[in-house]
Amino acid sequence: MEDTIVYAHKLSKTFKQKEAVRNVSFSIAKGEVVAMLGPNGAGKTTTLSLVLGLLKPTKGKVQVFQQPPQSMHVRERIGVMLQEVRMMDGLKTKEMLQLFRSYYPNPLALSEMIALTGLADADLTKKVEKLSGGQRRRVNFAVCLAGDPDFIVLDEPTAGMDTTSRAKFWKTIHHLAERGKTILFSTHYLQEADDTAKRIILLHQGQKIADRATEEIKHQLSRQYVSFRLNGKLNRAKLDMPDVLAIEEREERIYLETKNTDALISYIMQHFSNAYDLRIDKGSMDDVFETLVQGSREK
Ligand SMILES: Nc1ncnc2c1ncn2[C@@H]1O[C@H](COP(=O)(O)OP(=O)(O)OP(=O)(O)O)[C@@H](O)[C@H]1O
Numbered sequence: 207m208e209d210t211i212v213y214a215h216k217l218s219k220t221f222k223q224k225e226a227v228r229n230v231s232f233s234i235a236k237g238e239v240v241a242m243l244g245p246n247g248a249g250k251t252t253t254l255s256l257v258l259g260l261l262k263p264t265k266g267k268v269q270v271f272q273q274p275p276q277s278m279h280v281r282e283r284i285g286v287m288l289q290e291v292r293m294m295d296g297l298k299t300k301e302m303l304q305l306f307r308s309y310y311p312n313p314l315a316l317s318e319m320i321a322l323t324g325l326a327d328a329d330l331t332k333k334v335e336k337l338s339g340g341q342r343r344r345v346n347f348a349v350c351l352a353g354d355p356d357f358i359v360l361d362e363p364t365a366g367m368d369t370t371s372r373a374k375f376w377k378t379i380h381h382l383a384e385r386g387k388t389i390l391f392s393t394h395y396l397q398e399a400d401d402t403a404k405r406i407i408l409l410h411q412g413q414k415i416a417d418r419a420t421e422e423i424k425h426q427l428s429r430q431y432v433s434f435r436l437n438g439k440l441n442r443a444k445l446d447m448p449d450v451l452a453i454e455e456r457e458e459r460i461y462l463e464t465k466n467t468d469a470l471i472s473y474i475m476q477h478f479s480n481a482y483d484l485r486i487d488k489g490s491m492d493d494v495f496e497t498l499v500q501g502s503r504e505k
Pocket residue numbers: 221224225226244245246247248249250251252253394
């Protein structure tokens with residue numbers, strides 16, 4: 207389809223014995239902002255490298271702009287920011303930015319590259335290797351934007367950035383998304399995914415375990431529980447009511463999933479005279495992750 211920017215079909219990548227990515231499929235449409243979320247070693251970098259054509263899949267197929275990712279047509283329309291980048295030593299920063307611009311048919315204006323990436327404060331007459339770590343990261347970002355790309359791929363882009371740089375960086379990404387750019391980025395942090403992406407692809411041990419709207423994943427995160435301890439045995443029949451969505455007993459506590467914590471707490475206080483140590487618990491990222499991993503195993 208014309209509007210499909212990435213088409214990844216049953217991608218697998220094995221390094222010697224290690225299966226880093228297993229049977230991962232997804233598509234990304236024009237204008238989408240998608241986060242690839244997962245813990246260390248989940249397969250995010252490997253998947254992005256397959257999409258970029260930097261690695262060849264052991265099995266499966268990937269196309270970008272309906273073409274193999276290595277094709278010139280793709281190279282000209284894609285901007286990439288990887289975790290580890292070797293810059294060209296010896297060149298002054300401004301010269302390097304100009305050099306990268308010269309590779310593309312319709313490059314971004316140098317002034318815009320500098321403004322978007324927060325490089326205005328840096329001394330661009332310095333050689334790249336003499337810049338600070340944070341500034342070099344911004345240079346990476348500027349290089350990523352040099353060709354005014356339609357599709358932007360970022361591998362853990364904020365790793366090593368301080369809070370101010372992070373905020374500035376995401377502001378630029380939002381701006382680019384508003385301009386209709388298609389963006390795929392990897393992150394460890396749900397917060398980053400939530401702030402920026404409308405869709406999350408969740409990877410775990412090389413497999414895709416969820417691919418949903420950020421809102422849906424967040425909804426699972428916003429689950430609430432009332433929990434308490436009990437002297438004696440639980441009479442479950444007394445909890446058979448609409449406010450209780452699920453009951454779980456673990457580690458000598460009873461957890462009730464609910465949308466109405468206030469009503470449930472007052473109900474328990476009235477009807478369970480042997481209840482004590484009442485608490486409201488919110489679902490955590492770990493809980494959601496656990497649920498999704500469990501769900502994908504059961505499929
Ligand atoms: N070139 C390689 N040779 C052997 N194993 C590799 C290679 N690259 C990645 N792996 C392994 O594949 C798995 C997935 O790695 P990958 O870097 O894709 O994960 P990730 O989700 O990006 O992790 P991180 O968040 O730490 O960057 C890991 O177990 C990693 O050790």
